[in-house]
Amino acid sequence: MIKTLVHPCKALQFPVGKIQGPVGKIQGPKQLRSKEPKMELTLAQPDDWHLHLRDGDLLEAVVSHSASHFGRAIVMPNLNPPITTTAAAVAYRESILKLLPANSNFTPLMTLYLTDTTSPIEIKLARRSGAVFAVKLYPAGATTNSQDGVTDLFGRCLPVLEEMVEQNMPLLVHGEVTNPDVDIFDREKVFIETVLEPLVQRLPQLKVVMEHITTMDAVRFVESSKEGSVAATVTPQHLLLNRNALFQGGLQPHNYCLPVLKREIHRQAIVAAVTSGSNRFFLGTDSAPHERRRKECPCGCAGIFNAPVALSLYAKVFEEVGALDKLEAFTSFNGPDFYGLPRSTSKIKMVRTPWKVPESFSFSFGDIIPMFAGETLEWRPSSN
Numbered sequence: 001m002i003k004t005l006v007h008p009c010k011a012l013q014f015p016v017g018k019i020q021g022p023v024g025k026i027q028g029p030k031q032l033r034s035k036e037p038k039m040e041l042t043l044a045q046p047d048d049w050h051l052h053l054r055d056g057d058l059l060e061a062v063v064s065h066s067a068s069h070f071g072r073a074i075v076m077p078n079l080n081p082p083i084t085t086t087a088a089a090v091a092y093r094e095s096i097l098k099l100l101p102a103n104s105n106f107t108p109l110m111t112l113y114l115t116d117t118t119s120p121i122e123i124k125l126a127r128r129s130g131a132v133f134a135v136k137l138y139p140a141g142a143t144t145n146s147q148d149g150v151t152d153l154f155g156r157c158l159p160v161l162e163e164m165v166e167q168n169m170p171l172l173v174h175g176e177v178t179n180p181d182v183d184i185f186d187r188e189k190v191f192i193e194t195v196l197e198p199l200v201q202r203l204p205q206l207k208v209v210m211e212h213i214t215t216m217d218a219v220r221f222v223e224s225s226k227e228g229s230v231a232a233t234v235t236p237q238h239l240l241l242n243r244n245a246l247f248q249g250g251l252q253p254h255n256y257c258l259p260v261l262k263r264e265i266h267r268q269a270i271v272a273a274v275t276s277g278s279n280r281f282f283l284g285t286d287s288a289p290h291e292r293r294r295k296e297c298p299c300g301c302a303g304i305f306n307a308p309v310a311l312s313l314y315a316k317v318f319e320e321v322g323a324l325d326k327l328e329a330f331t332s333f334n335g336p337d338f339y340g341l342p343r344s345t346s347k348i349k350m351v352r353t354p355w356k357v358p359e360s361f362s363f364s365f366g367d368i369i370p371m372f373a374g375e376t377l378e379w380r381p382s383s384n
């Protein structure tokens, strides 16, 4: 088998895939760690509040990686073509359910892809369907399959947003401006200033989830907003990696996602926020599989496939800062509380037993490389 990322340059400083220095190794305040490391954790079954399941072969290939650990998942609508109607969301949900084993309790919670022409009636239909739980805002051009997204939120979408307030339907946001004049590392900050702050002022009753936050600016925005109306999902990659991970030992396409990884100070601010016990932050993996050949090519896709490792990685982050007691609220309570859904009554066990992440997952159509491929992790969700 061809090894992941064989770099043609012999001057590699580090073995590829081994994350060095502060990247991936959180230098947490060691004194906070208890002397006896915990060997087992029992958690109410976690939910994934931001997940890409794709469709067709890719859906079939990846769905079990989420369904075997998570109870519910908010399923992103950025397919090609996107899920812009309730009818399409219901059909997509059916195609997911068909692939689950009979004993699976996995529940996909569907979303609608907001466009300039989404109508308020569609929001009513979505609410009535019982299948659609949120509407997703992709600024046009911001990320994978966002070409049909919104070009002018305030100019085109206000009536829809007002209907969402009526229907208590949350708006999930890919929070980046797309103006090419704005530096890619500043796009989240500028989005907060130019879109989110005016939005929450104008519609204070709208429930907003800032997805996959990457900056201290986002942490501040979420923490200073009205409780219960603004929250954020946080990915394993933005908790464990900083932007060095994109270039360590050569270009690392499997660490490329959007919003792009940021500086170490931002990573630390996000770790501090989620491990503080605040109920405004919850688990959203943003697991976003792309075939290997679409990642390792001259114009590679953004997105990291982390479903097989996500729970292990979240546990690692919380353990490293001595906050394992706060893990369950992040994985299993804060999300349903924000969405107004019941907390799970099922349990899962996490055991501390070193395991090696596969280098790749192979399918008839090609390979998918998981996050931290080939690395050894400590925590593992147990199957019993």
Ligand SMILES: NC(=O)N[C@@H](CC(=O)O)C(=O)O
Pocket (backbone or CB within 6 Å): 052, 078, 143, 144, 174, 256, 257, 258, 259, 286, 288, 289, 302, 303, 304
């Ligand atoms: N996060 C990513 O880098 N990619 C996501 C889209 C998204 O969540 O922005 C994808 O669908 O591939």
Ligand SMILES: [Zn+2]
Pocket (backbone or CB within 6 Å): 143, 174, 211, 212, 258, 259
């Ligand atoms: Zn996004």
Ligand SMILES: [Zn+2]
Pocket (backbone or CB within 6 Å): 050, 051, 052, 076, 286, 288
């Ligand atoms: Zn995403």
